[in-house]
Amino acid sequence: SGKKGCQDVVSFLNLKKENIREGRTMLLYRAMEHRVLELKRNIIMEKRKMNQTLKELINTDPSKLDEPELHYERLARAVRACKRYNIQNALSEKAKKMLNTYIESRIDSQTKNLLEEAITEKDIDKLERVCVIIEREQYETEKCKLALRMRDRIHLINRESEKAVVTLDTSHMEACLFAATELDFTNDYIDYFRWMFDTLGKDSEKFVQEQMRQAVKMQDLKRQLRLNIKLKDLVFDKIGQSFAIQNCPILKECEDWAAEKLFGRDKLRQNMMLWTQDEIHSHLTTIDKKNKKEGKELFKMIQIYMTDRENKNKTQDEVGLEIIIKGHSQSEFRNEIYCQLIKQLTNNNKTQSVNRGWNLLNICLYVFPPSRELENYLEVFIRNQPRERKERSLVALQSILYSANAGMKKVPSLKDMQDILNGIRPIKRDFLEEPPDAPTWSQLTVSFYDEK
Numbered sequence: 001s002g003k004k005g006c007q008d009v010v011s012f013l014n015l016k017k018e019n020i021r022e023g024r025t026m027l028l029y030r031a032m033e034h035r036v037l038e039l040k041r042n043i044i045m046e047k048r049k050m051n052q053t054l055k056e057l058i059n060t061d062p063s064k065l066d067e068p069e070l071h072y073e074r075l076a077r078a079v080r081a082c083k084r085y086n087i088q089n090a091l092s093e094k095a096k097k098m099l100n101t102y103i104e105s106r107i108d109s110q111t112k113n114l115l116e117e118a119i120t121e122k123d124i125d126k127l128e129r130v131c132v133i134i135e136r137e138q139y140e141t142e143k144c145k146l147a148l149r150m151r152d153r154i155h156l157i158n159r160e161s162e163k164a165v166v167t168l169d170t171s172h173m174e175a176c177l178f179a180a181t182e183l184d185f186t187n188d189y190i191d192y193f194r195w196m197f198d199t200l201g202k203d204s205e206k207f208v209q210e211q212m213r214q215a216v217k218m219q220d221l222k223r224q225l226r227l228n229i230k231l232k233d234l235v236f237d238k239i240g241q242s243f244a245i246q247n248c249p250i251l252k253e254c255e256d257w258a259a260e261k262l263f264g265r266d267k268l269r270q271n272m273m274l275w276t277q278d279e280i281h282s283h284l285t286t287i288d289k290k291n292k293k294e295g296k297e298l299f300k301m302i303q304i305y306m307t308d309r310e311n312k313n314k315t316q317d318e319v320g321l322e323i324i325i326k327g328h329s330q331s332e333f334r335n336e337i338y339c340q341l342i343k344q345l346t347n348n349n350k351t352q353s354v355n356r357g358w359n360l361l362n363i364c365l366y367v368f369p370p371s372r373e374l375e376n377y378l379e380v381f382i383r384n385q386p387r388e389r390k391e392r393s394l395v396a397l398q399s400i401l402y403s404a405n406a407g408m409k410k411v412p413s414l415k416d417m418q419d420i421l422n423g424i425r426p427i428k429r430d431f432l433e434e435p436p437d438a439p440t441w442s443q444l445t446v447s448f449y450d451e452k
Contacts (some may be wrong), residue, residue: 157180252282
């Protein structure tokens with residue numbers, strides 16, 4: 001009591017002491033602390049009052065009252081107030097049980113049986129019928145509340161499984177399966193999802209092909225692209241070695257390429273796609289023979305940019321820009337540029353040369369795409385690089401292949417090259433856009449038995 005009691009209250013309520021002044025006989029505090037004290041006091045007084053009311057209601061024998069229904073109306077209001085004020089104690093639990101017993105005594109035997117069957121069987125038709133009665137009569141027993149929640153949950157499962165079958169989105173199907181399995185409920189869509197996961201196997205090649213089939217049916221281009229990338233992940237993990245650059249159909253056969261020179265053919269055949277400090281005697285790809293001289297000059301320019309060859313007339317970046325412009329304006333040289341870069345990045349032990357070679361490759365991937373015949377071989381080459389090297393290049397490749405309006409329309413400049421390398425010109429990734437963070441089915445991922 002007194003000043004010591006006030007100090008104990010301040011400490012218990014964790015009030016800010018800088019907002020409180022202590023005198024010899026009084027405590028002065030600000031408006032916010034006053035409101036907190038008033039609120040806490042009202043809650044405490046309400047809880048005390050409620051406990052007294054609960055004791056009275058529990059200890060009263062309704063059968064001795066003239067109007068027992070009024071007693072149970074008061075009991076129902078008290079139980080609702082306990083929920084509102086978060087009062088959870090032995091008295092509130094006892095009052096709740098008394099109210100449940102009274103309500104259950106009012107439910108006729110036919111409705112009770114229907115309620116039991118509906119909950120046990122998870123039969124949506126029976127749940128619908130019994131829930132109509134529950135809502136009409138305003139029954140509030142735990143079983144009645146369970147029936148209402150179960151009906152709503154099954155409706156949500158039915159709605160979301162009907163949506164999920166349109167896209168066959170993995171997370172969407174998993175959410176539907178989780179919610180259905182928890183209630184031991186099923187429908188035709190849920191059975192189909194179970195078949196996909198249990199028989200085909202989650203994210204297996206056949207699983208993704210089934211998703212692709214549905215995406216094609218729905219004409220969902222973006223989803224088709226995302227699934228195509230996923231299929232490539234699966235295929236390349238299995239048979240990536242089949243897409244080694246030496247197997248690419250747009251490359252000359254190594255014997256034919258070596259045969260174009262009179263001397264040193266064995267070494268040329270073995271090292272056709274390995275780094276060299278020498279010039280090449282002929283272009284690497286099956287472009288027209290009339291482009292042989294330009295193909296050889298392109299290789300020298302790539303060597304200059306990568307610091308593998310000296311040049312006194314132009315800077316390395318100026319030479320690099322000439323390469324980029326060549327690929328931008330003359331599509332017949334694009335595969336040759338990519339293959340020459342792969343050659344110079346293979347078995348290259350010169351750090352500066354390798355770094356500049358990857359820079360040039362990334363700029364190319366921003367400006368112009370490889371051909372369909374080369375894209376998989378280029379992708380496998382990129383995938384086989386260390387993680388820190390391949391991530392940016394792989395996304396750049398996917399973007400130039402799949403993004404709307406990817407590549408550069410205008411002739412690139414030195415500033416464009418620097419902007420690309422510095423990340424000022426972000427890679428277009430619209431094909432990777434996914435559904436919003438809070439999908440309509442997120443509620444299904446929360447356990448039915450955890451819901452309030």
